[in-house]
Amino acid sequence: MTSQIELKSGTAMAPADPVLRDFRNFLFLVWKHLNLPEPTDVQYDLAAYLQKGPKRSVIEAFRGVGKSWVTSAFVCWLLLNNPQLNIMVVSAAKDRADAFSTFTKRLIAEMPILEHLKPGKGQRDSNIAFDVGPAGASQSPSVKSVGITGQLTGSRADVIIADDVESLNNAMTSTMRDLLSERIKEFDAVLKPGGRVIYLGTPQTEMSIYNRLPERGYEIRIWPARIPADPDKYQGRLAPFVMRMIQDGKGPGTPVDPKRFHDLDLLEREASYGRSGFALQFMLDTSLSDQDRYPLKFRDLMVTSLDPRMAPVKLMWASDPDKRLDIPMVGLQGDAYHRPMWMAPEMAEYTGCVMAIDPSGRGKDETAYAIVKHLNGWLYVVASGGFKDGYGEATLKGLALLAKQHGANKIIVEANFGDGMFTQLLKPVVSRIHAVEIEEVKHNQQKERRICDTLEPVMNQHRLVFDQAVIEHDHKGTSEPIRQLMYQMSRITRDRGSLAKDDRLDVLAMAVGYWAESMARDTDKAHEEHLESLRDKAYEDFIELVHRNTNSGYEIDEPSWLN
Known part of the structure; x- marks a missing residue:
């Protein structure tokens, strides 16, 4: 590589070289x-992908590899070969985007090969x-830097460099992520026909906008700091550079880039960052983060078709x-x-049914409800939904009809709205x-923590059963x-x-929390007690049958199961 270039101080090579x-x-x-x-070999590989990659691409490389510096040099190379290009640099923070464009401008000012690209008189x-x-x-500058929350429209660009547009500060919550997702859609309004968008970044969780970009036609390429133990992740x-190392x-x-980060260096960084931090920043692996961050998993539930009056006295999760x-x-x-791996053939009527309601003001959020029944330590979710009519007559009547349909024994209402007016x-x-x-309940604990603390233990014990309907x-x-309830359940931290909306999940937690004391009951003991009551009832029926038939002159043999 180096032998191909003769560097002559003060001499500008022609772009056509x-x-x-x-x-x-x-x-x-x-x-x-x-x-x-x-x-390094990794930096050269990044350079090759920048030059020949698709029009919509995402570069994820470990922290410290120099992807921003390489990309800044790429901007200079683009302008060297085609000075008529317009390039926009976008970052989460305006000062970061400015630092990128400032570094690019310094390279143009200081490198002899780029001297002819210096702004002339009358130019920006x-x-x-x-x-x-x-x-x-042109109405658009050759290079322009802007923060993701700044004025993106108004300029046109042949190339958009999105350098760390996602950060912890703008992607911590669902609302922030949705807003960020809408902001990056504006790239299409800025981009010229045939233009290119290049993202540089590190995802923080599976909910990262980077992981959603393939749905919009982007290709993601990842360079972790080490060869991963499970490439399928x-x-x-x-x-391909990393895959060739694995094949070799x-x-x-x-280490993927041993010239910059050898094994001892990476071990020191792992000790400093911690396992989860190193997995994110250097291995670009979000699985550990998501496991810890999102506590409520669908795989901990049991889902089956439920009878409105009765349920199996025992179930087994799988x-x-x-x-x-x-x-x-x-x-x-x-x-x-x-589905449950096994359900007892014996059925019993639910021992209780509670309806939880979270009211909302007219025109605001939904008035959400959840109905949960109880039997032998298992909780059965039989209804969930919401009304958009706030506290109108249709909503009130609809809730009452649902309570009647499912035979609710009690209704609990979140009292934080209207001081009990609802x-x-x-x-x-x-x-x-x-x-x-009807009972009112008030909460003063942080909502997200209260919901997780209520639902996670019940789900981890596989005691929450959903009607498939x-x-x-x-x-x-x-x-x-x-x-949607299930969307809220899987996304809460x-x-x-x-969460942008949590009404339906909140009322489910209220209903489950109501049964918390009953959950302490041992399910095996409850099952045995149920079987014992069935035996007692059968024995009493048999004794009654014996007396009735003895008085009639018939002889009855005692069944073997009573011995």
């Missing part, structure tokens, strides 16, 4: 100018928006693939619904349709995923504001 048609050669010149060692010449000398008149997105016999844990249900699933990747409106309607006790209705009932 065939040597410079390969960006890797130009990258060598930039590193030489910066008094850096020759680019600031660090955040500048023209290159040979560029023709990366879903075919590992760079490089074992798990081998997550075997042959028990997986093929129904709409909005959870995280790898999660799934499962309860007062609901009482006369309920007394007319389905007279049942509830899940299907939840999926069909609204076109907005954020309003203990972080404040982690």
Whole structure:
């Protein structure tokens, strides 16, 4: 590589120089100018992908590999070969985007090979928006930097460099992620026909916008710091460079870029960052983060068709693939619904039914409800949904009819709305349709933490059983995923504001929390007690039959199961 280039101080090579048609050669010149060692194999591989990659691409490389510096050199190379290009640099923070464009401008000012690209008289010449000398008149600068929350429209670009547009500060909650997702859609309004968008970044969780970009036609290429133990985790997105190392016999844990980060260096960084931090920042592996971050998993539930009056007295959970249900699933990747592995043939009537309601003001969120029944330590979710009419007559009547349909023994209402006004409106309607006790509950704990603390233990013990019809209705009932119960369940974290909407999940937690004391009952003991009551009843029936037939002159043999 180095032998192909003759570097002459103070001499500008023509853009048409065939040597410079390969960006890797130009990258060598930039590193030489910066008094850096020759680019590493990974940096050369990044350079090749920048030059020949698709029009929509995502580069994920471990922290410290120099992807921003390589890309800044790429911007200079693009302008060297075509000064008429307009390039926009976008970052989560405006100062980061400005730093990118400032570094690019310094390279143009300092490198002899780029001297002719310096802004001329009458051209834009600031660090955040500048023209290159040979560029023709244009409303858009040759290079412009902007924050993701700034004014994206108003300029046009042939190339958009999205350098770390996602950060912890703008992607911590669902609302923030949705807003960020909408902002990056504006790239298409800025991009010229045939233009290119290149993302540089590190995903923080599976909910990262980067992992959703393939749905919009983007290709993701990943360079982790080490050879991963399980390449399949990366879903075919590992760079071919890394896959060749694996095919050449490089074992798990081998440094991918040993010239910059040797094994001891990576071990020190892992000790400093911690396992989860290292997995994210250096291995670009979100699986550990998602496992810890999202506590409620569908695979911990049992899903089956439930009878409205009775349920099996005992169930057994399993997550075997042959028990997986093929129904709409909005959870995280790898999660799934499962049928019970076994259900007792004996059935019994539910011992209780509670309806939880979270009221909302008119025109605001839904008035959400959940109905949960109890039997022998298992909780059965038989209904969930919401009304958009706030506290209107139709909503009040609908709730009362649902309570009657499912035989609710009690209704609990979140009292934080209107200081109990909703309860007062609901009482006369309920007394007319389905007279049942209504109790108000107040919460002062952080909502997300309370929901997780209530549901996670019950789900981890596999005590929560869903009627399959509830899940299907939840999926069909609204076109907005954020309003679906199962979407909210799979996306909640203990972080404040982690969900844009949490009404349906909140009422489910209220209903489950009501039965918390009953959950302490041992299910095996409850099953045995139920069988014992059945035996006692059968024995009493047999004794009665014996007496009745003895008085009639018949002889009855005692059944063997009573011995």
